[in-house]
Amino acid sequence: MHPKFKRRQFLQATLAATASIGYYNIATFAEGSEERVEAVVIGSGFGGAVASLRLAEAGIETVVLERGRRWPISTAGDTFSTYDKPDGRSTWLSPTTIIFGETPIDVYTGVLDIKKGDGVNVLRGAGVGGGSLVYNAVTYQPTEELFYRAFSRSINYEELDRVYYPRVRSILKPSPIPDDILQSPFYLTSRIVLEQAAKANLKARKLDMNVDWDIVRQEIAGTKVPSAIDGQVYYGINSGAKQSLDRNYLSMAEATGFVEIRPLHVVIDIEEASRGRFRIRSNKIDEQGNVVEKKTIVCKYLFLAAGSIGTTELLLRAKNNGKLRRINNQVGKRWGTNGDILASVLTSMQTNPTKGGPAATVIEDFDNPIAPLVFEQIPFPNVPEGVYTGVSLAITKPEGSLNYNASTKTADLVWPQNSANNQKIKKANLDFFQRLNQANGTTLAVEPDASITAHPLGGATIGAVCSPYGRVRGYRNLFVVDGAFIPGSTACTNPSLTIAALAERNLDRFLNRYRKRDY
Numbered sequence: 001m002h003p004k005f006k007r008r009q010f011l012q013a014t015l016a017a018t019a020s021i022g023y024y025n026i027a028t029f030a031e032g033s034e035e036r037v038e039a040v041v042i043g044s045g046f047g048g049a050v051a052s053l054r055l056a057e058a059g060i061e062t063v064v065l066e067r068g069r070r071w072p073i074s075t076a077g078d079t080f081s082t083y084d085k086p087d088g089r090s091t092w093l094s095p096t097t098i099i100f101g102e103t104p105i106d107v108y109t110g111v112l113d114i115k116k117g118d119g120v121n122v123l124r125g126a127g128v129g130g131g132s133l134v135y136n137a138v139t140y141q142p143t144e145e146l147f148y149r150a151f152s153r154s155i156n157y158e159e160l161d162r163v164y165y166p167r168v169r170s171i172l173k174p175s176p177i178p179d180d181i182l183q184s185p186f187y188l189t190s191r192i193v194l195e196q197a198a199k200a201n202l203k204a205r206k207l208d209m210n211v212d213w214d215i216v217r218q219e220i221a222g223t224k225v226p227s228a229i230d231g232q233v234y235y236g237i238n239s240g241a242k243q244s245l246d247r248n249y250l251s252m253a254e255a256t257g258f259v260e261i262r263p264l265h266v267v268i269d270i271e272e273a274s275r276g277r278f279r280i281r282s283n284k285i286d287e288q289g290n291v292v293e294k295k296t297i298v299c300k301y302l303f304l305a306a307g308s309i310g311t312t313e314l315l316l317r318a319k320n321n322g323k324l325r326r327i328n329n330q331v332g333k334r335w336g337t338n339g340d341i342l343a344s345v346l347t348s349m350q351t352n353p354t355k356g357g358p359a360a361t362v363i364e365d366f367d368n369p370i371a372p373l374v375f376e377q378i379p380f381p382n383v384p385e386g387v388y389t390g391v392s393l394a395i396t397k398p399e400g401s402l403n404y405n406a407s408t409k410t411a412d413l414v415w416p417q418n419s420a421n422n423q424k425i426k427k428a429n430l431d432f433f434q435r436l437n438q439a440n441g442t443t444l445a446v447e448p449d450a451s452i453t454a455h456p457l458g459g460a461t462i463g464a465v466c467s468p469y470g471r472v473r474g475y476r477n478l479f480v481v482d483g484a485f486i487p488g489s490t491a492c493t494n495p496s497l498t499i500a501a502l503a504e505r506n507l508d509r510f511l512n513r514y515r516k517r518d519y
Contacts, residue, residue: 033296034296034297035063035295035296035297035298036298036299037061037062037063037298037299038061038299038301039055039060039061039063039299039301039302040062040063040064040065040278040280040297040299040301040303041055041062041064041065041303041481042064042065042267042270042280042302042303042304042305042310042311042314043064043066043130043304043306043307043311044064044066044128044129044130044245044246044250044261044305045125045130045131045132045245045305045307045499046130046131046245046482046499046500047303047305047480047481047485047499047500047502047503048064048066048306048481049129049132049245049249049250049253049305049500050168050481050503051303051305051479051481051503052249052250052253052259052261053171053249053250053252053253053256053259054504055259055301055507055511056253056254056256056258058514058515059258060301061258062253062258062259063259063260063297064250064253064260064262065262065265065267065280065282065297066127066130066261066262066263066264066265067109067126067266067267067310068109068111068125068126068127068128068130069109069127069128069263069264069287070127070128070246071111071127071128071129071244072246073238073239074238077224077225077239078225079236079238080111080232080235080236080237080238081110081235081236082232082238083100083231083232083235083381086103086105086235087105088105088106088107088110089108089110089111089235090105090110090111090112090235091105091108091110091111091112091113092109092111092112092113092114092124092126093109093110093113093289094107094110094114098112098113098114098123099112099114099123099234100380100381100382107288107289108287108288108289109126109127109264109285109289111125111126111127111133111134112124112126112134112234112235113125113126115309115413115456116413117412117413117414118412118413118414118415119414119415119417120337120413120415120417120450120451120452120453121451121453122308122309122337122413122452122453122454123234123452123453123454124307124310124456127263128246128250129244129245129246129247129250130245130305131307131454131496132245132246132496133236133242133244134233134234134235135233135454135494135496136233136357136358137174137209137210137211137243137359138207138208138209138210138359138493138494138496139168139169139172139208139209139210139494139496139497140208140362140493140494141161141165141493141497141498142490142491142493142498143366143491144157144158144161146395146491146492149372149395149491150395150486150487150488150489150490150491151487151491152462152468154462154463154468155462155468155505159505160501160505163504164501164505165497167501168497168500168504169208169497171248171249172210172243172248173210173243173248174208174209174210174211175208175209175211175213176206176209177190177206177207177211177213177360178213180217181213181217181220182206182360184220184229184356185355186220186229186230186352186355186356187355187356187360188350188351188352188355188356189351189352189353189356189377189379190356190360190361192347192349192351192388193361193375193377193388193390194361196440196442197363197436199439200435200436200438200439200440201439202364202365202435202436203363203364203365204362204363204364205361205362205364206361206362207359207360207361207362207376209360210242210243210244211228211241211358212241212243213241215228215239215240215241216228216229216239216241219239224239224240224241225238225239226239227241228241228356228357228358229355229356229357230354230355231354231355231356231357231379231380231381232357233357233358233378233379237357237358262284264284264285264287265282265284265285265295266282266283266284266285267280267281267282267306267314268282268283269314269317269323270314270318270323271318271321271323271324272323272324272325272475273298276300276476277298277300277477278298278299278300278477279296279298280296280297280302281295282296282297283295300477301477301510302478302479303479303480303481304480304481304482305480305481305482305503306482307456307483307484308335308457308458308482308483308484309402309413309456311459311460311480311482311484312331312332312335312402312458312459312460312484313402313411315327315332315465316331316332316402316403317404317409317411319331320404320406324475324478326473326474326475327465327474327475328464328465328473328474330461330464330465331460331465332401332402332403332404332411332459333401333458333459333461334398334459334464334488335398335400335401335402335415335456335457335458335459335488336396336397336399336400336456336457336458336487336489337396337400337415337450337453337455337456337457337488338393338394338396338453338455338456338457338489339373339392339393339394339395339425339489339492340391340392340393340450340452340453340454341391341392341394341425341429341449342389342390342448342449342452343375343389343390343391343444343449344383344388344389344390344444344446345387345388345389345390345433345436345442345443345444345445346386346387346442346443346444346445347386347387347440347442348386348441348442349386350385350386351385351386351387351388352385353380353383353385353388353389354379354380354381354382354383355379357378357379358378359376359377359390359391360377361376361377362374362375363375363432364492365428366492368428368431368432369431370424370427370428370431371394371395371424371425371427371428372394372395372428372492373392373393373425373428373429373432373492374392374394375390375391375432376391376392376393376494377389377390378390378391387445391454392429392432393455393492393493394428394429394489394492395489395491396421396422396425396488396489397419398487398488398489399415399419399422399488400413400414400415400416400458400488401413402414402459417450417451422450425450426448426450429448430448433448455494455495456483457483457484457486457487457488457490458483458484458486458488459484460472460480460484460485461484461485461487462485462487463487464487466479466485469506469509469510470502470503479506481502481503481506482499482503483495483499485499486498486499486502
């Protein structure tokens, strides 16, 4: 721990100890007291992890508030719940699971949360590492042409391509599935997708994955618990094959001594304090969701990284409660689903559809006559033999919105699933599958489903709520560094790499001005 940070924490702990007898952690305070720190990051997903590391490297004392718990990989291979035996670890504070059926479970601070909306439901990660705990580990860069169909020219793609995408990859170290693993029986469907795409004259390739393939080899050899090869993805991978952010960006940030990550801290509201600072109120909870302590922090620099839903909801609540009065009326708008559509293909062959994860291959239909899209094969449990499943990603318009509901003190999500643009994307999917199926003698198992997304984007977007570098308009030291910044789509790719690259870019801008004392 850096000496400066350690001394501050010692003083805080001493103050707390004088207030009451008993155990207190470092950051416990008497009622009404406030902790002061230079920077606070709310959330520890891709944007928050990048911000945490770069602030730490600049010597900026930073606290990261994360609503979920830590999920260290155990040597026994039992950190996470599994599809076949779900328990409370699977789901965020719910009496039932929220995917693959509604199985009764104990209420617990599990890894996967859902936001139910009008027109779409949203899956979200919860825990130190955010969405990286539950995502498919796809590290996917959009093409320049498609990028500018989703983003304005205020973002320089050439700079992202030359500086920031490579910087993120240097930390995550993604790589495609090795041929020896691809040829194993577990990844049969991945091979089928490549073969069927070739027959249909569609471009297909391996994806770059944030996966330790040596651990997958150990799973195959029987020396690690079968997890990735067993298709386990959305509840976490027990073997440790998924290289989530707690094992790179966040651990690197903590190692500097300038960052303290505080799990199980649910931020309730944010407000402007005196002298351009910000006050953050949070509830420290236990693993059953009970509030055990109320916390208040005042900081000079505030970075919002609670995800598209979480960040937008905090801003909406602050605006509607008069605590951040200068936020403009664009907050909550320009939201989208990244064009996510689930689909299943029925074949006449063996597919091993529940095995071999995370997603390893992609078909790129950029020349689709209706709209460009990609299709990534993903294993799901309980899919019948002969079928394979996946998700397509497209460029949806940011037509959705999050609207503050004063009675519930949360945001209501509205997505116009039947808008002209969304119908266009559905037609593009049907065109794609028609060509794929005609070439292979296959059919759609069910109608493509756009009612759920794992890639929520927007709500506090560039050019509307934020400057091109993520600063919230009207507030000098308030920044959005997560998917809320992006207007609805990352151009036919999974968002994680682009969220991280934009966060790297925006932190560079902040730190250059910080060093010049321009903030």
